[in-house]
Amino acid sequence: MKIVIINYGAGNxxxxxxxxxxxxxxxxxxxDVNEILAADKVIFPGVGEASSAMQKLKASGLDQLIPKLKQPVLGICLGMQLMCKATEEGATKGLGIFDVDVIxxxxxxxxxxxxxxxxKDLKTDLFKGVSEQEYIYLVHSFYAPKCEETIATTEYxxxxxxxxxxxxxxxxxFHPEKSSSVGEKILLNFLNM
Structure with missing residues (x-):
C-alpha cells in the first residue's frame, strides 16, 4: 500500500x-502531485497558523489538487480545518470540502x-472497534461546530x-498519532479502508 503524507511545510x-x-x-x-495522485491513502497534516499554511498550499498548487483526490484522505488538526469552507484564523478561505466554517x-x-x-457519538468505520468516551489528544484554539458531516464530537x-x-x-x-493506542486504532482503520 502506498501511503503519502502531504509535505507542505506545515505539520508534525x-x-x-x-x-x-x-x-x-x-x-x-x-x-509531488503525481506521487500524491498515485497514493492509495493520503494524509493531510497540519500544525501552525491557517493563513500561512494555505499560502504554502497555493504556492505548490496543492490547494487545487487536494479537493479532487479520489482515494481516502485524512486531514489532521489544521489539515482538517483547512478542508473546511473557511476559518476565522487569519480570515482564511479553506478548501471547501467540508461544509462548515471553523471558529x-x-x-x-x-x-x-x-x-x-x-x-463520543462515533460514526463510520474510522471508529471501528473504538469505544465511546475514549481519550484523544488535542491542541487547538479554533474548532469546527457540529454539522451534518460530524462523525465524532468532544467538548471544551x-x-x-x-x-x-x-x-x-x-x-x-485531534492528533491520532499522539493519542496512544486509540489513535493507532483510528489510523489503522483509515489505512484499512
Missing part, C-alpha cells in the same frame, strides 16, 4: 510517519486547548466536531 509529519510505522506500514513524505473558542476558556478529551466550552467525513474525505481535530 515525522510523528505521523512514526505512528504509521508502529502499526506496521511505511509512509512517504511528498509534495475560535470563546474568551471564557483558555486557548489553545491542550490535552486529553473524550470522544461546548460540544464540537472531533471528526468530519464527506465522501472519501475524513478529518480529525
Amino acid at each position: 509529519i515525522q510523528s505521523i510517519k512514526f505512528a504509521i510505522q508502529r502499526i506496521g506500514f511505511e509512509a512517504i513524505l511528498s509534495d 475560535k473558542f470563546s474568551d471564557k476558556v483558555k486557548v489553545p486547548q491542550i490535552g486529553w478529551n473524550q470522544i 466550552d461546548l460540544a464540537y466536531s472531533a471528526a468530519l467525513k464527506k465522501d472519501n474525505f475524513y478529518g480529525t481535530q
Whole structure:
C-alpha cells in the first residue's frame, strides 16, 4: 500500500510517519502531485497558523489538487480545518470540502486547548472497534461546530466536531498519532479502508 503524507511545510509529519510505522506500514513524505495522485491513502497534516499554511498550499498548487483526490484522505488538526469552507484564523478561505466554517473558542476558556478529551457519538468505520468516551489528544484554539458531516464530537466550552467525513474525505481535530493506542486504532482503520 502506498501511503503519502502531504509535505507542505506545515505539520508534525515525522510523528505521523512514526505512528504509521508502529502499526506496521511505511509512509512517504511528498509534495509531488503525481506521487500524491498515485497514493492509495493520503494524509493531510497540519500544525501552525491557517493563513500561512494555505499560502504554502497555493504556492505548490496543492490547494487545487487536494479537493479532487479520489482515494481516502485524512486531514489532521489544521489539515482538517483547512478542508473546511473557511476559518476565522487569519480570515482564511479553506478548501471547501467540508461544509462548515471553523471558529475560535470563546474568551471564557483558555486557548489553545491542550490535552486529553473524550470522544463520543462515533460514526463510520474510522471508529471501528473504538469505544465511546475514549481519550484523544488535542491542541487547538479554533474548532469546527457540529454539522451534518460530524462523525465524532468532544467538548471544551461546548460540544464540537472531533471528526468530519464527506465522501472519501475524513478529518480529525485531534492528533491520532499522539493519542496512544486509540489513535493507532483510528489510523489503522483509515489505512484499512
